[in-house]
Amino acid sequence: MDRPITTLFMLMSVDGKISTGATDDLDIDKDFPKIAGVREGLHQYYEIEQTTDLWSLNSGRVQAKLGVNTKEMPDKTPVSFVIIDNDHLNKNGVLYFCSLNSVYTSDMV
Structure with missing residues (x-):
């Protein structure tokens, strides 16, 4: 069949x-x-x-609940993140997602 x-x-x-x-x-x-x-x-x-797919759409609210505002910087990943946020991510949270990106360097901050 x-x-x-x-x-x-x-x-x-x-x-x-x-x-x-x-x-x-x-x-x-x-x-x-x-x-x-x-x-x-x-x-x-x-x-x-x-x-x-290697794309992930997330909200800053959910990511803040997962602790990205206080987590250590992660290793790079092939997944690209799209984060929609107005006020849930602090500087560390934004840098957390920037560090996942393969083109991020510390000079960008």
């Missing part, structure tokens, strides 16, 4: 956070592993996620 080749797309909120609810306390990385029937297949999502 011939089967169609399909692509799974996961929809997420505009702020870039896949959520199980409307508050910051709810998050799939914390909640989905606790849900029977979901936790068993969650590894498939993370495996697919590793093969997707």
Whole structure:
């Protein structure tokens, strides 16, 4: 039997956070592993996620919650980030994402 080749797309909120609810306390990385029937297949999502596009659209709000405003500078990555933010990232947070970029140098600051 011939089967169609399909692509799974996961929809997420505009702020870039896949959520199980409307508050910051709810998050799939914390909640989905606790849900029977979901936790068993969650590894498939993370495996697919590793093969997707090298562009990532995120909000400064979510990134601030993840701690980029206080994290050490990361190693460079092939992923290009587009961050939409008005006031959630401080200087360290902005430099964090600049340092992920392959063309960033400390002279740019």
